[in-house]
Amino acid sequence: MATRDKLIEVHDLEKHYNKGSIHALDGVSVDICRGDVMVVVGPSGSGKSTFLRSLNLLEVPTGGTILFDGVDITDKKVDINLHRQRMGMVFQHFNLFPHKTIMDNMTMAPIQVKGMKKEEAEAKARQLLERVGLGDRGKAYPVQLSGGQKQRVAIVRALMMEPDVMLFDEPTSALDPEMVGEVLEVMKELARDGMTMVVVTHEMGFAREVGSRVLFMDEGHILEENTPGELFGNPRSERLRSFLAKVL
């Protein structure tokens, strides 16, 4: 939160399905600044995943604009692949490439997309794997890893591209309870290092402890946006109060 320069400016984002009968996102506007850890919470079906997936255009919005570092990436003329290199993403189901070793999972995009040299990519991968305690698993295949290990690999795979922002789509929801901690720990360390993060999660503890700001979404709208202390301690809307009563 040291600087307040805006990295992502979302304006009036809309995602309508079925000829406009379903509004997954209905006019979402928010600024994400460098260094922010923006946590998005809300009931299922509230549009929080759709919102996150719109930020790197995995979900193509039907209206509104997204400025990423000043460039409107919803413009069809913009090469989205260039911008996606700078936005890492971590998925609920890990989505590691099962036919590749952990090492190849990590080095594939840097080599193929950025043209990085193989040795350089592998050295960097080893360093990152070391950092998340998996330095000895480079030769393993994803199927040989536990859920928590897979998700840690998925995080460092995204970091290989040296992104400006990391997007997390319910990164702990598919994990056995005893593995949630190890993944959250890696995310906390990232946050401490100053990484800009947008995190969709049900982990209210993480939101409270690590979040710099929290968004509460419901039915495709942002109902409340505040610091974690205020949002959890002093909810303004009835909808948020009833949500918190159920999840806390």
Add this chain to the structure above:
Amino acid sequence: MPGEWWSQLFDGMSKTSFFNLSFLPKYGKMFLEGIEYTLLLAVVSVLIAVIPALILALMRLSKNRFLSGLAGAYIAIFRSTPLLVQLSIIYFGLFGAITLPRLYLFGFIAIDRFIPCVVALALNSSAYVAEIFRAGIQAVDAGQTEAARSLGMTAWQAMRLVVLPQAVKNVLPALANEIVTMVKESSICSTLGIADLMFAAKSTASATWITLGPYTLAAAIYFCINYPAGKAIEAIERRMRRGDQR
């Protein structure tokens, strides 16, 4: 071979008996060549079909409506008309216009007939194999493409590096089954005088007046090729599924 002890087994047997194989000493070689011809026809056709089928499948899955429609039309036409009709049109139409040299492959395969048949079978097979590929590609979890694209890969990089290598595994058993199907279907080429297994049976029957024996033998041979092949594919499929996990 004539005069060997077992040739007397069939003495006095009726010409219409299922098991009258007295033609074997004289016509056995024709059957052996017929087997080779049939296998060659089936394997070569399906292998040639693989590349066009992959292109058709990618066209079918493309967002471009023209490409997808074109591939869809090709697949619909080849799947909705009989192979015999397709074969006749290609043999008399396309290769009526082109004259192929009268050369022999391995001494018994006349390429001026072999090539039109392979082309027809391959065009037909590519429609079916395209659908196999499309299903195999679609069976790869969408999250794989999303992960690849989120790392900045282009759609083609994601397809080539992430989706297709995984789809191959889904597709191999079905592709092997297509060869088994083709071993049977290719018998239709005998109507054009292709000297395959079916042709050997037909010629033997008309030359010897033994009406059933040659066909029983052909049926037995087709069965002995396809049944074990089908079982082997099933076994491989089971083993591959065991190692399948995300």
